[in-house]
Amino acid sequence: ELKVEQNPLFLSMQEGKNYTIYCNYSTTSDRLYWYRQDPGKSLESLFVLLSNGAVKQEGRLMASLDTKARLSTLHITAAVHDLSATYFCAVDSNYQLIWGAGTKLIIKP
Amino acid sequence: EAGVVQSPRYKIIEKKQPVAFWCNPISGHNTLYWYLQNLGQGPELLIRYENEEAVDDSQLPKDRFSAERLKGVDSTLKIQPAELGDSAVYLCASSLRTGGQETQYFGPGTRLLVL
Numbered sequence: 001e002l003k004v005e006q007n008p009l010f011l012s013m014q015e016g017k018n019y020t021i022y023c024n025y026s027t028t029s030d031r032l033y034w035y036r037q038d039p040g041k042s043l044e045s046l047f048v049l050l051s052n053g054a055v056k057q058e059g060r061l062m063a064s065l066d067t068k069a070r071l072s073t074l075h076i077t078a079a080v081h082d083l084s085a086t087y088f089c090a091v092d093s094n095y096q097l098i099w100g101a102g103t104k105l106i107i108k109p
Numbered sequence: 110e111a112g113v114v115q116s117p118r119y120k121i122i123e124k125k126q127p128v129a130f131w132c133n134p135i136s137g138h139n140t141l142y143w144y145l146q147n148l149g150q151g152p153e154l155l156i157r158y159e160n161e162e163a164v165d166d167s168q169l170p171k172d173r174f175s176a177e178r179l180k181g182v183d184s185t186l187k188i189q190p191a192e193l194g195d196s197a198v199y200l201c202a203s204s205l206r207t208g209g210q211e212t213q214y215f216g217p218g219t220r221l222l223v224l
Contacts, residue, residue, distance in 0.1 A: 004151075033212070042200065043152070043215040050210060088151050095206075096165060097213065099151030 002027045002093045006100035014108055016078050021103045023072040023089035031092035032072050034063050036085045037102070043088065047074075079107045111135070113216035115201050121222045127189035130219045134182070134203030141178060142213060143186050144200040152200055158184065191223045 003026040013019055023032070034046040047056045049065035049072060056063050060083065062075045072089055086104045090097040114133040122128050134141050139160050144152035155174065157165040160181035169176065173192070178184040188195055198220050202213040 031210075042217045043202075045212050045214065048210060048212055090151070092211075095211070096154055096157065097152075099153075101151055102149070104149075 002029070002091060002098045004089060004091050004098050004100040006089055006103050008103060009101060010104045010106075012106045012108065013079055015080055018078065019076050021074040021076075021087055021105075023074070023091075023100055025070050025072075025091045025098070027093070028067070028070075029091045029093060030067060032065050033090045033092070033097065034072070034074055035088045035090065037088065038085050046087075076105075081107050081109050083107055113201055113203050113214055115199075115216035115219055117219055118217060119220045119222075121224065122191055123224050124193055125190040127187065128191050128221065129188075130186045130199050130201075130221075132184045132186070132201030132216060134184070134201070135205075135214055138203035138205045138214075139181065140204045140206060140211070141184050142200075142202040142204075143176060143184070144202065146198045146200055146218070148197075155186070191221075193223050196221055196223045 005024045007022050032049045035043040036046050037043050047063040052067040054065045060077045065072045084107045086102045088100055088102045090099045116131050141158040143155040145155055146152045154168055156169045156176050158178045161178050174188055176186045198218040200218045201216045204211045204213045
């Protein structure tokens with residue numbers, strides 16, 4: 001059974017700082033997704049990572065995938081308040097997404 | 110382009126009552142998903158449709174939950190009778206599989222409260 005673990009589950013940080021969210025998964029997969037969810041809102045797709053070594057960047061967010069280590073990271077550079085949200089990783093298993101529990105990120109001005 | 114549409118957005122019912130949720134996916138998306146999301150957790154798949162066929166309903170509690178996707182477009186999810194533990198957000202998502210890549214696009218969800 002595929003399991004997806006994120007850490008940390010909660011992160012409070014100051015604006016301008018850098019930090020990384022980790023997503024570990026238990027069995028082989030070659031597709032990993034990052035989503036963002038604002039309070040009371042639905043899920044917004046951020047990145048799709050399809051191969052080992054894949055790196056994608058959008059603004060202050062950068063995601064990477066290491067399929068050998070079964071690890072993806074979401075790196076936040078010089079955080080700003082608008083990035084406060086819950087971030088989920090999800091791993092594809094036979095076209096079914098297995099979701100992490102989410103990382104609630106609070107960025108203080 | 111319109112996104113995934115769901116209704117109602119909020120629903121409050123008493124336990125043992127029936128409830129139904131509706132989803133209109135993005136035009137042209139052949140795959141449709143229903144998820145349940147509890148507070149502070151990730152979504153949990155209930156059922157996946159490929160066109161009008163339910164290809165994965167292994168996690169749907171079939172004693173009280175049912176779903177249909179007539180004509181392979183809109184879908185409804187029904188609970189009868191509802192229980193207190195069914196209080197959650199019900200998310201609908203759709204996707205179009207092209208090559209090896211597929212991104213699920215989510216609707217705003219229906220927030221259900223069972224009293």
